[in-house]
Amino acid sequence: MNRDALLELLYMLSNTPGTSGDEIEVRRALRPHLEGHVESLRVDAMGNLIAHKKGTGAHDLRVLLTAHMDEVGLMVVDHTGEGALKVATSGSIDARLLPGLEVRVGPQARPGVIGIKAIHRADEDENVIPVSALTVDIGAHDREEALELAPIGTRITFATTAHPLGQLVAGKAFDDRAGCAALVALLQGPPLPCDVFGVFTVQEEVGLRGARVAGYTVAPAAAFVLEGTIADDLPKEEEGSPTSEIGKGPVLTVMDRSYVADPRLVRLVIQVATAAGIPYQFKQPGIGGTDAGTIHFTREGVPAITLAIPCRYIHGPVALLDPQDLEHTVALLRASLEQLTPEVIQRP
Amino acid sequence: MNTLELIQQLSAAVGPSGREAAVSDVLRPLWEPWSDELRTDAMGNLIALQRGNGAEPRPALMSAAHMDEIALIVTGIEKGFLHVHRIGGTDCRALLGLEVTVHGQEDLPGIIGTRPPHVLSADERGRIVPWEKLFVDVGLPHAEVVARVSIGAPVSIQRPLIRLQNDLVAGKALDNRASVAALTLALQQLRRREHAWDFYAVATVQEEVGAKGALTSAFGLNPTLAIALDVTFGKQADDNGGGTFPLDKGPTIGIGPNFHPQLVQRLRDVAKSEEIPTALEPLPGHSGTDAWSIQTAREGIPCGLLGIPLRYMHQPVETLALRDVERTARLLAAFTASLEADYRPRWEDEQ
Numbered sequence A: 001m002n003r004d005a006l007l008e009l010l011y012m013l014s015n016t017p018g019t020s021g022d023e024i025e026v027r028r029a030l031r032p033h034l035e036g037h038v039e040s041l042r043v044d045a046m047g048n049l050i051a052h053k054k055g056t057g058a059h060d061l062r063v064l065l066t067a068h069m070d071e072v073g074l075m076v077v078d079h080t081g082e083g084a085l086k087v088a089t090s091g092s093i094d095a096r097l098l099p100g101l102e103v104r105v106g107p108q109a110r111p112g113v114i115g116i117k118a119i120h121r122a123d124e125d126e127n128v129i130p131v132s133a134l135t136v137d138i139g140a141h142d143r144e145e146a147l148e149l150a151p152i153g154t155r156i157t158f159a160t161t162a163h164p165l166g167q168l169v170a171g172k173a174f175d176d177r178a179g180c181a182a183l184v185a186l187l188q189g190p191p192l193p194c195d196v197f198g199v200f201t202v203q204e205e206v207g208l209r210g211a212r213v214a215g216y217t218v219a220p221a222a223a224f225v226l227e228g229t230i231a232d233d234l235p236k237e238e239e240g241s242p243t244s245e246i247g248k249g250p251v252l253t254v255m256d257r258s259y260v261a262d263p264r265l266v267r268l269v270i271q272v273a274t275a276a277g278i279p280y281q282f283k284q285p286g287i288g289g290t291d292a293g294t295i296h297f298t299r300e301g302v303p304a305i306t307l308a309i310p311c312r313y314i315h316g317p318v319a320l321l322d323p324q325d326l327e328h329t330v331a332l333l334r335a336s337l338e339q340l341t342p343e344v345i346q347r348p
Numbered sequence B: 001m002n003t004l005e006l007i008q009q010l011s012a013a014v015g016p017s018g019r020e021a022a023v024s025d026v027l028r029p030l031w032e033p034w035s036d037e038l039r040t041d042a043m044g045n046l047i048a049l050q051r052g053n054g055a056e057p058r059p060a061l062m063s064a065a066h067m068d069e070i071a072l073i074v075t076g077i078e079k080g081f082l083h084v085h086r087i088g089g090t091d092c093r094a095l096l097g098l099e100v101t102v103h104g105q106e107d108l109p110g111i112i113g114t115r116p117p118h119v120l121s122a123d124e125r126g127r128i129v130p131w132e133k134l135f136v137d138v139g140l141p142h143a144e145v146v147a148r149v150s151i152g153a154p155v156s157i158q159r160p161l162i163r164l165q166n167d168l169v170a171g172k173a174l175d176n177r178a179s180v181a182a183l184t185l186a187l188q189q190l191r192r193r194e195h196a197w198d199f200y201a202v203a204t205v206q207e208e209v210g211a212k213g214a215l216t217s218a219f220g221l222n223p224t225l226a227i228a229l230d231v232t233f234g235k236q237a238d239d240n241g242g243g244t245f246p247l248d249k250g251p252t253i254g255i256g257p258n259f260h261p262q263l264v265q266r267l268r269d270v271a272k273s274e275e276i277p278t279a280l281e282p283l284p285g286h287s288g289t290d291a292w293s294i295q296t297a298r299e300g301i302p303c304g305l306l307g308i309p310l311r312y313m314h315q316p317v318e319t320l321a322l323r324d325v326e327r328t329a330r331l332l333a334a335f336t337a338s339l340e341a342d343y344r345p346r347w348e349d350e351q
Helices: A003-015 A024-034 A143-149 A174-188 A209-218 A263-276 A323-339 B003-012 B021-034 B142-148 B174-191 B212-221 B261-274 B290-294 B322-338
Strands: A040-043 A049-053 A062-068 A073-079 A085-090 A102-105 A110-113 A155-158 A163-165 A168-171 A195-201 A222-230 A304-311 A319-321 B037-040 B046-050 B060-066 B071-078 B081-087 B099-103 B107-113 B135-137 B154-157 B168-171 B198-204 B225-233 B252-255 B279-282 B303-310 B318-321
Touching (some): A003 A174, A003 A323, A024 A040, A024 A049, A024 A174, A062 A209, A073 A143, A174 A222, A174 A323, A263 A304, A263 A323, A304 A323, A319 A323, B003 B168, B003 B322, B021 B198, B060 B174, B060 B290, B060 B322, B071 B142, B174 B198, B174 B225, B198 B212, B225 B290, B225 B322, B252 B261, B261 B303, B261 B322, B290 B303, B303 B318
Parallel strands (some): B060 B198
Antiparallel strands (some): A040 A049, A073 A155, A102 A155, A168 A319, B071 B081, B071 B154, B107 B135, B252 B303
């Protein structure tokens, strides 16, 4: 897939709404890009979209590749007398980001805004307003109208439309629609030596839950998880590890809050990257979690690794990524899978 | 052009305090067909005159609505990221994650970013991000940023007008483009009505940094009376007590030391006879509007104030009812037409 097609796919996926447990629009958006490129395509009980792409028969390893479809968002939990919506977060959202935003409410994508008490009338207070004290305004007259237009349980997403920004691209939900785009690009390519199960998972943002059952169903010999991960490359007082940096290539996880990556797979990916001249970087250990966190201990255990695209401002209304990092991630994944043999993950 | 399109166009125009030319460029063709004279004064105020049909020398009513908006300004460049501070009372609690336009050598799209919560201490996560830790990210390497953006470049919020339910709209700079829209509509309506007085429509500059344009234009025009148009605090979920006014229930009429009591009464009388709903807005001191400056220009000018209720003031989602803009225009036009050639506001004890 060339860069234009890859970015067009990323934009389309980014613009699609899909909070945890409500990923149907993302599945709908993905299907036409997978049909014809894989042997089978099915939805499981949780809502995971499972694509099976047969290998060349060089060996019989079953490899699971995942990218999660869900994004962080809000859910309507109550209505005020003035017709505003009370909300709770679905997945982790930084409350500092919410005031001032435009959002999309429910399946009709009704526009809404999040405003707070005018600064002229607010108390002198440096504390962030908690989400429980924020409301979404869709312009409803009163409680009854609000209840009718956005009943309890209604999903709310950021209203961002993806677009280029300088040398980067901007959009919502790059965590993990960037991973989804990379996985589609891989599945559209020629068959690999291994049997590939590309799974677009659900409910990552609320506890890595789709991946857990996908790991059980596929029962793979190894798993590669594709993510959009935190880049923390802004100026700061003390220059420590930047977590990851935009433009420095795919991000390898050695260990995060959810699991320890299989060292044999880490070694393989580094060897492949070095040989192919693909840049890579390590994620600062101990931060974040990915689908690998549940996959690695399904059944009798699965060697797993995470390849991530570095993104600034993930979990916010607008994230940024470098298209080159996305391309390098697809290339590194393909090259690694080409070099993955039963010997790599064989135990003595 | 309907009210929605008018507000869309005015909201989209970029005019931080002191750099309002782009807004007057939008206004000039809108005002020109309804004006006998149209000019821009030394400060940048746009002034339209619609002559009355009374005998000369005619009294004049000045109606002022400020056209400047709060914004950001580049204060430094570090590792390709822009440091910014505010122009006017921009609310730093409602900026993170927003899309902006950096007005450098060319316009550049940008994002307001800060470090992710995952890498901050609990204390930092719970506090409003201070200006020095907030950056504008234009997605370019340092050298390119330095070549295209200089310190002092204004940064505006990129936020096309949002249509909510019940003819409410939300967006940037509705403080005070909503009033500029009302003034525009009033100019049109007045052209079709008899009025004895001269009517000056003034889109003022630099209100958000101290109502400077209103002061100089009032000095220049020396009007008999003045009515300022501005937004006021709309009732919203987290602020609906005293000093807030419901949306879509008409404009407010200011009452307090900034306003001549007879003008307040007359505005109320006209509203009543025109069946325009209004609320009385008590302002016991500084009104925070152009009227505060105009009142003390030259020998003193009797002032009135019409307020359009608006939620989330100084945030990029300022929300108001389109009908309130239309009601404000109608009230202003009717008030102007009601002024008899010999009318002067008087104090009760005046001989």
